[in-house]
Structures are given as structure tokens and as C-alpha cells.
Amino acid sequence: MNLWFRLLLLLLSTPFKPKLAAPFAVSRLNFRVLPNDIDSNLHMTNGRYWTIFDLGRLDLVFRMGLGRVAWRSKWAPIVSGGTIQFRRELKPFQRFVLETRLAGWVGTRIIMEQRVLVGDEEKVATRALLITGIYDRRHRRFVSTDQMMEAIGAPSVPSPELSRAAQALLAAEVAMKED
Numbered sequence: 001m002n003l004w005f006r007l008l009l010l011l012l013s014t015p016f017k018p019k020l021a022a023p024f025a026v027s028r029l030n031f032r033v034l035p036n037d038i039d040s041n042l043h044m045t046n047g048r049y050w051t052i053f054d055l056g057r058l059d060l061v062f063r064m065g066l067g068r069v070a071w072r073s074k075w076a077p078i079v080s081g082g083t084i085q086f087r088r089e090l091k092p093f094q095r096f097v098l099e100t101r102l103a104g105w106v107g108t109r110i111i112m113e114q115r116v117l118v119g120d121e122e123k124v125a126t127r128a129l130l131i132t133g134i135y136d137r138r139h140r141r142f143v144s145t146d147q148m149m150e151a152i153g154a155p156s157v158p159s160p161e162l163s164r165a166a167q168a169l170l171a172a173e174v175a176m177k178e179d
Contacts, residue, residue, distance in 0.1 A: 003051055006031075010055055020063040022154035023145075027060040027100040033090045043089035049126055050084075053114045056100035057132070060112075065152040066134075073151070074137040080109075081173045082130035083165075088118060090125060097122060103166055104159040108133050108142035111166045129169050 039045035
């Protein structure tokens with residue numbers, strides 16, 4: 001992650017924000033496109049989205065209470081794959097909101113959705129789906145969603161139905177392992 005100032009600000013402000021109730025809470029972070037976020041086309045560069053998405057996932061993890069549990073248990077949140085769709089460009093100094101939520105889960109795989117919203121109407125500018133998981137470094141295995149929810153004191157509930165896009169992303173992950 002190369003957004004040290006934004007990361008520091010997130011880490012300092014998180015303890016003062018309300019806790020998010022797992023598994024269906026949504027993290028919302030406000031940003032502005034800075035000069036170091038833009039490319040030669042004078043809009044936010046594609047790679048910067050992925051880096052800013054890291055901040056959204058960290059906010060969700062910390063505010064759901066998983067950060068402390070992960071630290072003590074030697075668990076590491078990881079991303080194994082993702083897809084992104086750009087709908088609207090972000091211009092220099094433009095404000096935007098990053099939303100991050102759990103979209104569903106299957107076994108140890110957690111699908112996260114991250115959306116960049118712009119304007120007063122909060123139109124979707126960018127949407128990403130990511131396959132994530134919690135890796136237990138001590139036991140060298142992934143943690144089940146039920147175990148993760150239990151560790152943070154959240155109810156163990158069935159996953160919402162996965163969207164066609166989420167199902168396709170999971171299928172693509174399997175297909176890429178076979179090649």
C-alpha cells in the first residue's frame with residue numbers, strides 16, 4: 001500500500017467511529033482525488049482504485065472487530081482475486097465515497113463488493129468484486145466464515161444469494177487454477 005497518509009488517517013480515526021455489525025454492515029469512507037492519484041489522462045489511474053480499496057477493506061475489518069482478533073490469532077485477511085468495472089471517470093480533486101461490504105460467502109471464501117460513488121445522487125463510478133479470506137498462519141489453513149463470525153461475536157447466518165457476477169468470479173478463480 002502506498003497511501004501512507006491516508007492509511008495513517010484511517011488508523012487514527014477508526015477507534016472513534018461506530019462499530020459495524022457483521023456480517024451485513026457497510027463501510028463508507030469519503031475521499032478526494034489527489035494529484036498523485038491521477039494519470040496522463042487526467043483522471044484517477046486504474047491501479048489507484050485497488051490501493052484505495054485496501055483502505056475500505058481495512059476499515060470494514062477493524063470496525064467489525066476482526067482486526068484485534070486477527071492480530072491475536074495470527075490471522076491474515078487476504079485477497080485471492082478480483083474484478084473491476086469502470087463506469088465513470090474521477091477527475092482531479094473530485095470527491096467520492098467508497099463503500100465496502102460483504103456480498104456473500106462460500107466455505108472459506110468471502111466475496112466483498114466495493115463501490116465508488118460520486119455526486120449528490122451517489123452514482124456508481126466503479127464497482128469491484130473480490131474473493132477474500134482469512135488465513136490462519138498458525139494452522140496454515142483458511143478460517144471458515146462461521147469461525148470468523150464466532151470470533152467477533154457476530155451471528156452465524158447463511159450467506160445471501162450470490163449474484164451472477166460473484167458466481168462467475170468464483171468460477172473464474174477455479175478455472176485459472178486449472179490452467
